[in-house]
Amino acid sequence: MKVKLLTLNTLPSNKNNYWQFVFLPTLSVYRSYSSHGAINAEWLFWSVTILIYNDDETTVYNLEDI
Numbered sequence: 001m002k003v004k005l006l007t008l009n010t011l012p013s014n015k016n017n018y019w020q021f022v023f024l025p026t027l028s029v030y031r032s033y034s035s036h037g038a039i040n041a042e043w044l045f046w047s048v049t050i051l052i053y054n055d056d057e058t059t060v061y062n063l064e065d066i
Contacts, residue, residue, distance in 0.1 A: 001054055008047040021045060 010020040025043040036053045 001052060004051040004053070006049040006051065008049075009045050010047070011045045019045070 010018070012019045022042045022044060026041065028038075028040040028042075030038040030040070034054075036051075038052065039050045041048050
């Protein structure tokens with residue numbers, strides 16, 4: 001099993017036309033049938049995702065492509 005941490009900020013910027021503001025703290029859990037999962041937390045302009053996965057032949061994408 002491998003774990004990968006991804007972070008994202010959506011602060012308003014002149015370089016980026018997209019930004020997001022989350023009024024209420026949000027926690028999401030995702031689970032696929034092939035034992036891949038993710039835990040996502042968002043609040044204000046910040047997002048943190050923990051990916052939990054196995055490197056096996058059933059994977060249809062590489063995590064580096066995300």
